[in-house]
Amino acid sequence: MKRYAYYLSCINESMTKELDKSIDLWQKDLDIDFVKLHESTCCGGSNLDYVSPKHFALVNGRNIALAEKLGLDLVTSCNTCLLTIRSAKQKLDESEALRDEVNGILKKEGLEYKGTAEVRHLLWVLNEDVGLDTISKKVKVPLTNYKVAPFYGCHILRPSTILGKDNPLEPSSLDMLIEALGGKVVPYEHKNKCCGFHTLLVAEEESLSLAAEALGEAIESKADFIVTPCPLCHTVLDSYQGKALKQSNIKKSIPVFHLSEMVGLALGYTSRQLGIKRHIVT
Incomplete structure (x- = not known):
């Protein structure tokens, strides 16, 4: 069974609850286990980076670090969360100074951003990891x-x-x-x-x-x-x-x-x- 850290998007927690409800129904059918990151926080959408780049890197570095603590890739079912968290990851991976600053704060929670977890979309997991042939056979x-x-x-x-x-x-x-x-x-x-x-x-x-x-x-x-x-x-x-x-x-x-x-x-x-x-x- 393939395991992933599942990022709980704000929109799914409020307006589109049926999205996560449906994933809960069929994930085991496709031999997937999505471990929900209940301690994660809002990614900031497409706005936080413009208001406070430091907080943008911090909150999303923390989200990724939660997945890394479990030794899992982070998966989201929201396009905007995908772009936002991957953007933060790119900034953190490219700047040692930013990583050190973020990790100095995350250390207080016992977390560390290492850059080892990939940030992926549900669609990519289905196509690449489960595989289209396998999915076809499960239909x-x-x-x-x-x-x-x-x-x-x-x-x-x-x-x-x-x-x-x-x-x-x-x-x-x-x-x-x-x-x-x-x-x-x-x-x-x-x-x-x-x-x-x-x-x-x-x-x-x-x-x-x-x-x-x-x-x-x-x-x-x-x-x-x-x-x-x-x-x-x-x-x-x-x-x-x-x-x-x-x-x-x-x-x-x-x-x-x-x-x-x-x-x-x-x-x-x-x-x-x-x-x-x-x-x-x-």
């Missing part, structure tokens, strides 16, 4: 009847100097997982575009326009649902879908699933078990 309810529109989100793709897995212009990792689960991938232009989440509170109209473009194209492409590996993208595309579509005068709607829910459906769990009823659009 109980193939998604053969579904046309699926993948929506990657920015922070699992860009900047590639920090993330470096997919080609940001032509990503394929989520497409391959959909196909491994038996689904048919719907090609559409907006799959690697921005959802607008990070401008939602300061420029709602512009944010919802971005969301509506992605939703509208997926609907036009006759997708049965959108799937995303990011709970922040899900929040905009699902919770704000009605507002976004109304603003752009789009009459139809489309369900948006978490990556973990799509996996759960193919592994034989029901929509009720997976928490899909918590969504706004179902």
Whole structure:
């Protein structure tokens, strides 16, 4: 069984609880054990680095150190947490002075940032560690009847100097997982575009326009649902879908699933078990 330190993202602990609930259901089916880091703290999103670079390095160095204390890689299911924590890791790995300063503070907790733990996304673990062939063999309810529109989100793709897995212009990792689960991938232009989440509170109209473009194209492409590996993208595309579509005068709607829910459906769990009823659009 493969073990990982699982980082508890703020969004999953509050608005998108169904994401972690669904992982809890199927992780053992794929011989995975996610050890939850209950002592971890908020990564600071994409904001803390601009306000206080030192605290940005400290809180995320601490998050990684908690995983390292267990001898495990750190895994997150949130794109923004992924980019944020990997950015902090890069800064810590490149600066001995910053590491020493951070470790001087972490020492009070009995922690030390060593840089040995990788920071990875749930999608990467499924594709690279579990493997698409293994996942295909575990499928109980193939998604053969579904046309699926993948929506990657920015922070699992860009900047590639920090993330470096997919080609940001032509990503394929989520497409391959959909196909491994038996689904048919719907090609559409907006799959690697921005959802607008990070401008939602300061420029709602512009944010919802971005969301509506992605939703509208997926609907036009006759997708049965959108799937995303990011709970922040899900929040905009699902919770704000009605507002976004109304603003752009789009009459139809489309369900948006978490990556973990799509996996759960193919592994034989029901929509009720997976928490899909918590969504706004179902």
